[in-house]
Amino acid sequence: MRVEIWSDIACPWCYVGKARFEKALSAFPHRDQVEVVHRSFELDPHRAKDDIQPVLTMLTRKYGMSEAQARAGEDNLGQQAAAEGLDYRTTGRDHGSTFDMHRLLHLAKEHGRQDELLQILYRANFAEERSVYAEGEERLVELAVEAGLDAEDARRVLADPAAYADAVRADEREAAALGANGVPFFVLDRTYGVSGAQPAEVFTQALTQAWGARPALELIEDGGADACGPDGCAVPPRR
Amino acid sequence: MRVEIWSDIACPWCYVGKARFEKALSAFPHRDQVEVVHRSFELDPHRAKDDIQPVLTMLTRKYGMSEAQARAGEDNLGQQAAAEGLDYRTTGRDHGSTFDMHRLLHLAKEHGRQDELLQILYRANFAEERSVYAEGEERLVELAVEAGLDAEDARRVLADPAAYADAVRADEREAAALGANGVPFFVLDRTYGVSGAQPAEVFTQALTQAWGARPALELIEDGGADACGPDGCAVPPRR
Numbered sequence: 520m521r522v523e524i525w526s527d528i529a530c531p532w533c534y535v536g537k538a539r540f541e542k543a544l545s546a547f548p549h550r551d552q553v554e555v556v557h558r559s560f561e562l563d564p565h566r567a568k569d570d571i572q573p574v575l576t577m578l579t580r581k582y583g584m585s586e587a588q589a590r591a592g593e594d595n596l597g598q599q600a601a602a603e604g605l606d607y608r609t610t611g612r613d614h615g616s617t618f619d620m621h622r623l624l625h626l627a628k629e630h631g632r633q634d635e636l637l638q639i640l641y642r643a644n645f646a647e648e649r650s651v652y653a654e655g656e657e658r659l660v661e662l663a664v665e666a667g668l669d670a671e672d673a674r675r676v677l678a679d680p681a682a683y684a685d686a687v688r689a690d691e692r693e694a695a696a697l698g699a700n701g702v703p704f705f706v707l708d709r710t711y712g713v714s715g716a717q718p719a720e721v722f723t724q725a726l727t728q729a730w731g732a733r734p735a736l737e738l739i740e741d742g743g744a745d746a747c748g749p750d751g752c753a754v755p756p757r758r
Numbered sequence: 759m760r761v762e763i764w765s766d767i768a769c770p771w772c773y774v775g776k777a778r779f780e781k782a783l784s785a786f787p788h789r790d791q792v793e794v795v796h797r798s799f800e801l802d803p804h805r806a807k808d809d810i811q812p813v814l815t816m817l818t819r820k821y822g823m824s825e826a827q828a829r830a831g832e833d834n835l836g837q838q839a840a841a842e843g844l845d846y847r848t849t850g851r852d853h854g855s856t857f858d859m860h861r862l863l864h865l866a867k868e869h870g871r872q873d874e875l876l877q878i879l880y881r882a883n884f885a886e887e888r889s890v891y892a893e894g895e896e897r898l899v900e901l902a903v904e905a906g907l908d909a910e911d912a913r914r915v916l917a918d919p920a921a922y923a924d925a926v927r928a929d930e931r932e933a934a935a936l937g938a939n940g941v942p943f944f945v946l947d948r949t950y951g952v953s954g955a956q957p958a959e960v961f962t963q964a965l966t967q968a969w970g971a972r973p974a975l976e977l978i979e980d981g982g983a984d985a986c987g988p989d990g991c992a993v994p995p996r997r
Contacts, residue, residue, distance in 0.1 A: 521760070527986070529986075530986040530991070531986065531991055532984045532985050532986050532991055533986070535984065536984070536985075551924075551928065552928065552932070562986055562987070562988075578990065581990070582989065582990035584990070592991065596991070599984070628870070629869075629870035630868075630869055630870055631867070631868035631869055631870060685790075689790065689791065693791075697975050698975060698977075700987050700988065701985040701986055701987030701988075702985060702986055702987070703985065704985075706975065708948065709947065709972060709973060709975070710973050710975065710976065711975065711976050711977075711978050712975040712976065712977045712978065713977070713978050714977060714985060715984050715985035716984040716985065717984075721978070724978065725978045728978065733948060734948060734949050736936050736937060736945065736948070736949065736950065736951040737949065737950050737951065738937075738950075738951045738952070738953060739950050739951065739952050739960070739963065739964045739967065745771045745774065745775070745838070745954050745955040745956075746771050746775075746940040746941060746942065746943075746953060746954035746955065747766070747768075747769040747770065747771050747772070747801055747940055747941055748801070748939050748940030748941070749801075749939065749940075750821065751817065751820070751821035751823070752769070752770055752771055752831065752835070
């Protein structure tokens with residue numbers, strides 16, 4: 520079974536939702552047969568790379584919140600994160616473009632380090648005093664290396680804005696096609712969707728339901744095939 | 759869309775079938791959205807690691823063929839391979855356990871090099887004078903390095919018989935659960951199956967059919983979710 524998770528590094532509920540999903544997954548009896556794939560989703564796709572703001576400034580300007588509302592929202596997120604055992608800085612974080620991070624996550628996917636890199640990006644952004652925006656490429660290279668990637672590979676990708684750009688855009692088009700207009704967005708076997716950082720019990724229910732509904736296979740072609748099996752490699756008369 | 763291919767390095771029809779499938783895939787309009795995953799299947803799972811035989815000896819002893827039948831089968835396979843532009847040695851190949859190679863393919867999957875390694879193993883086994891059995895671990899390390907893996911990683915996996923052993927067995931259990939009793943076996947989105955090295959047109963039909971049948975998503979949970987979207991991160995009243 521495969522679970523695809525659309526998320527953004529700038530999305531606090533994605534950080535919290537990942538922990539809630541993983542809590543459900545770790546107790547799921549068939550967890551060894553569940554593959555998790557992370558997909559790109561930018562909450563702020565039009566933001567320029569050098570347009571970096573404090574989160575509170577972004578919340579008041581972009582979403583028209585009062586400063587009190589913005590602070591209350593951050594405090595609530597901090598409490599929700601703490602309930603999942605996650606550190607969360609409610610003040611002092613930056614906001615900016617996450618496009619380069621999504622490109623790096625596609626590099627990481629090719630090296631089997633995607634989950635590690637996403638978790639490290641979340642931690643740096645939400646829990647640690649390490650801006651994923653302000654230090655530019657060297658901070659991202661540093662985090663990529665922590666995730667087990669090669670520094671030169673990461674630098675090469677960051678230096679070429681086209682690298683994995685199509686992969687990021689393809690993920691985002693796919694999210695739109697699947698009806699996701701926010702993140703985190705979880706898709707199980709392309710059949711069931713879960714929107715938002717739901718409680719772990721909801722993910723348990725979704726995993727159980729999707730597991731039970733795995734489709735029976737329809738054989739498109741079987742007879743007369745060229746195949747090898749327990750009785751050897753069939754050598755039928757040639758077509 | 760995802761295509762899983764169960765195959766064995768010792769399976770000539772898997773070598774031919776991979777080329778036929780790739781011919782169909784390369785012409786498929788949505789090929790950029792098709793992910794290919796290789797799964798393990800041993801045709802000869804009980805063979806000891808040091809039990810290496812010439813292929814013709816194996817065919818006559820294991821499958822009870824006459825030598826003339828075995829040679830005719832190999833000649834036919836050579837013709838089928840040539841028709842796909844593949845080199846195929848009809849004589850002089852070895853047969854043995856492929857378990858270690860499947861373990862290496864799981865390592866390669868983690869590094870995004872699975873398809874490369876499988877193709878290199880096929881070429882060494884079927885086309886080149888490089889036995890994948892007789893030279894033991896150093897030959898497999900050499901081939902792993904050609905696929906872009908780290909030599910030390912490959913040696914570490916080969917030295918530890920438990921490394922990825924469960925992953926190989928899990929693939930094989932899954933093949934049985936899906937009804938595969940021979941390889942190659944192709945599964946599209948866990949919904950459609952194609953058994954055997956079918957002509958490229960059959961794979962084209964399967965890809966087209968599976969693409970058209972991609973399921974609509976059923977939302978298990980949506981309302982009241984903690985999510986971030988174009989209008990910011992919702993902060994609903996806490997449960």
